[in-house]
Amino acid sequence: MTTGQNRTKRATQSDVAALAGVSTAVVSAVISSKPGKTIRVGKEAEKRVREAMETLGYAPNVVAQSLAGGKRNIIGVFTYEAIFPSDSENFFYPFLLGIERGAMQLGQDLLLFTSSSFEQGPRSIFPNGANRMGVADGAILLGEEPDKSELKQLYDTGFPFVTIGRRDTKDADLNWVAADYTTAVSDVVDRCASNGHRTLKFVGATKVREQNMDREAGFLNKQGNGLTLSVERLAADDIDANWLQKCLDDGNTVVLTETFKHAVALEQQVLARHGNIPETISIVALAAPLNRSKDVERWTRISVPREEMGELAVRNLISQIRTPGHTAITATLPCGFVPGTTLTKI
Amino acid sequence: MTTGQNRTKRATQSDVAALAGVSTAVVSAVISSKPGKTIRVGKEAEKRVREAMETLGYAPNVVAQSLAGGKRNIIGVFTYEAIFPSDSENFFYPFLLGIERGAMQLGQDLLLFTSSSFEQGPRSIFPNGANRMGVADGAILLGEEPDKSELKQLYDTGFPFVTIGRRDTKDADLNWVAADYTTAVSDVVDRCASNGHRTLKFVGATKVREQNMDREAGFLNKQGNGLTLSVERLAADDIDANWLQKCLDDGNTVVLTETFKHAVALEQQVLARHGNIPETISIVALAAPLNRSKDVERWTRISVPREEMGELAVRNLISQIRTPGHTAITATLPCGFVPGTTLTKI
DNA sequence: TCAGATTGATTATGCGTATAATCATCTCGG
DNA sequence: CCGAGATGATTATACGCATAATCAATCTGA
Known part of the structure; x- marks a missing residue:
């Protein structure tokens, strides 16, 4: 066995900045290089920063990014029941398949909110009052929700989310993807x-x-x-x-x-x-x-069309995240008719 | 539809503190009232704080809590292939089931790295040089890895991870959970x-x-x-x-x-x-x-015992994260023997 | 030639919380 | 009546990052 791993704390932006000989603002700009940015970075500096990131094995801290209001490229997946049920019939699976595909295409990682343990009763979006989903840019809600008022509550926080399955609420304008x-x-x-x-x-x-x-x-x-x-x-x-x-x-x-x-x-x-x-x-x-x-x-x-629904949910969620504040996106996908032997002519 | 979302910001600790006529430190202490605390709160003040929290509908910001605590409570799950394969045989599923269970028990969320799209060739832990997994506190690696040198590289960064399945490398001291x-x-x-x-x-x-x-x-x-x-x-x-x-x-x-x-x-x-x-x-x-x-x-x-392996992988990963620097954790779980009709006495 | 635009970077600040370092009282035994 | 300890609360700071506000240097064109 070797001497052990390099256990110094994880590298931060400051570390990278120091090594590259620039300020943290430049590092931040390199990471999230958006078009209309208030801060610009030169070719040379960017190169040095990228090298520094590489040698330090730097990766941004999503939590800090969240707090500071940045983008994380993480979309949450919330289910009221266990997302991987042990009984054979896995209701969520086909949706997840589509969600993964959509996430891949759009360069998003998937955060499954498994932490809000449901020892007493079902899972909640707001266990002890706090929205655990804040780390993600937005979320896809899957499955039956026992508590519709939670949706309203979530909606009121301004957190972007899309439900799979139509959801009607009088006092909220929800995004959903449903089968027709x-x-x-x-x-x-x-x-x-x-x-x-x-x-x-x-x-x-x-x-x-x-x-x-x-x-x-x-x-x-x-x-x-x-x-x-x-x-x-x-x-x-x-x-x-x-x-x-x-x-x-x-x-x-x-x-x-x-x-x-x-x-x-x-x-x-x-x-x-x-x-x-x-x-x-x-x-x-x-x-x-x-x-x-x-x-x-x-x-x-x-x-x-469960897979398609999952994939579309991701796309719509991303739209909602990128251009917030506008009207809700709802989508209805056609179902298929599968001929079998249980319907006859008479 | 209503006028749109309630865009007023959520109440923060400061708001509560102001209303209760105390400092934010007191509010914080009331929320996380742990035993050996450096800061104490009186009966009277606590009551006022709780009332203020109630009237403001205050809920702690989990993201900020994480940042302040230095914890993300996110563990990554990395697979070289799509984690939700479309063909019937889902190799990962039983592991995920156990992983979810373990994560739930330990209050962790699960981050699936679906973003590193593998359009050209297999997924990589280090696309464009950077460790994509750094956003998580640690990770569980699942499935066959085509590139063992990546494990070594990951190990060298000090990033905590556990592989499911034994992994032998001469120059790294890896954590793994395997079947016996x-x-x-x-x-x-x-x-x-x-x-x-x-x-x-x-x-x-x-x-x-x-x-x-x-x-x-x-x-x-x-x-x-x-x-x-x-x-x-x-x-x-x-x-x-x-x-x-x-x-x-x-x-x-x-x-x-x-x-x-x-x-x-x-x-x-x-x-x-x-x-x-x-x-x-x-x-x-x-x-x-x-x-x-x-x-x-x-x-x-x-x-x-795939589910058990998944669950144990989470536990061991958390141990490794909480008390870093010590020697690798490896675990071997017993398999079962399932009698069928294809073995006879002679 | 020189004011204005452009480019490249820095400094300062805020996000919401936890907590270490302090500080002001109050209590109480001697 | 006084100093030690307990009690209750405040201030200051850190967590890691994004970004607005600035600033210095270079370029542009009439």
Whole structure:
């Protein structure tokens, strides 16, 4: 083993400045060489500074940069749940994939806020009142937020952020990137109709958030045109033999399920009465699990452009950071329709 | 939409201090009321300060706290490849899971270095000469590194880091967390022996790195004791009918495969000659893919404690950061043996 | 030729907090 | 009644960086 590492404190701007024989202001200017700068640096000095940085292994202290109001090229990623869940179904993953791609392209590093431990209750953006995210230039918020007032609070601080998924708040003008569920579901209804279906049922989750509203709206948009549409919101467990019987009695030939659980529950009931999908009744899954297991492939379903959403969220966040103060950026990305074997012609 | 964001600055310690009629030092002391403090606060003053904090909605600025405390509470995660690969097999994931857990417990945020885009060639720790990771307090290095000299270079800068996977370098004293492949493979040999196997073959990857050496060593450790052990390193593609024939002719009753590809290739050859696993020959997979598909479960194999490795890497990194200058921390975690159906008694 | 523009750099200051160094009282035993 | 110790609070400074305010030197053109 060698003598050990050079344990003197990390090099600072002053160290670099001293070695290069210039002032710290010059070093600072070299690091963040922006166009309309109040302080200019000559070729020669810049070279010396860069050499000094290299020999000292200097890297700016982001925390100090933050305090002083500089740019860090770091964007935060905040989730209310653990970002790397241990159970198989990793909801965040496809988004992260897109986020990483976007970050790479724009030269940003990704800061995951894992520090705000959620020993008691869920994570909070403001654990003991402080916004832990301040070190980043802005943040992308992922997943369900239990506390919408936190969004308002964050908004009020002026910290730039983009949520993935639409967020409506009366008193805040939020940036978000969302999937166009409305159009996607309308499209599904059209496809069903052109397959001969006339009586369709939408079965949704009981917890109603923005995206659930959108799906329902996309469904009900298609009211008329000789179609009979009904909406029902219930827990997947409530889909039992009786429910199915009534559903069939009402003449429904296709059910649009908002969650995969509902789809599976429905199929089970059909199988239980020795029926078949799609012969007994067709199903279109408006949401499907992420892992590409064989069992998912057979479902006729909607696909959500998660990677694209993540990538776009980064781009929009950067726009918001670069030119702050203007109106919110919102984006809606089209979903895909994935043909399977659970929707039939009649 | 409202008029826009509340752009009035957040309340600071000074504001609170002014309102409470005390100095900022008192406010600071009230906030972080630690035991052996150099500055004391009276009951009365504390009460006024708390009231002032309440009415002003004061929240400490974490960034400033960090700066003043000289800590960033940020640990970096560096990978030479994209950390969120799009192909199904996500090598990093289980490690990240453990890393997040460790970071949470220790109040650290995670900085993923996605900015050093690798358009030309692999990522580098030192793009344009500067250590990109300096923004963090330390870092965890994940995955294969093509350039071992970079590790030495990083080591020389005094930047604290821990690699996941053993790293041997003559002229550097590195911190690492690794799986105990040696013991694990020795253990496999023992189990085979107690199942009646006497002639065993180790089939390994051609690319030999530290962990491959460890596995081989664990295997050869068991030389003697009436066992006939042979080691062969070849590409999975080179496992053909001839190779299998020779393997059987040599009297081998079990093969330890270092990669899953080798295991699959071997099984294919067995099936091709209308044999069966484990009747024709037993296989123990020393490495298995991560996704818990059914096909993995049937293999008798070694499991690597990836999550624990990630978590421990964080702990050790923090130790290294908090008490710098002492000798390197290395850790070896035991692997598990997972019984499957590909190893039989004879 | 010389005032104004341009270039290259310095000095001074602020960001919000933590804390070491002080200082002013008050208490109390002898 | 006095000095030692305890108590409560202030002042000063550092953390590392960005940048506004300046300043000196050089260049430009009429």
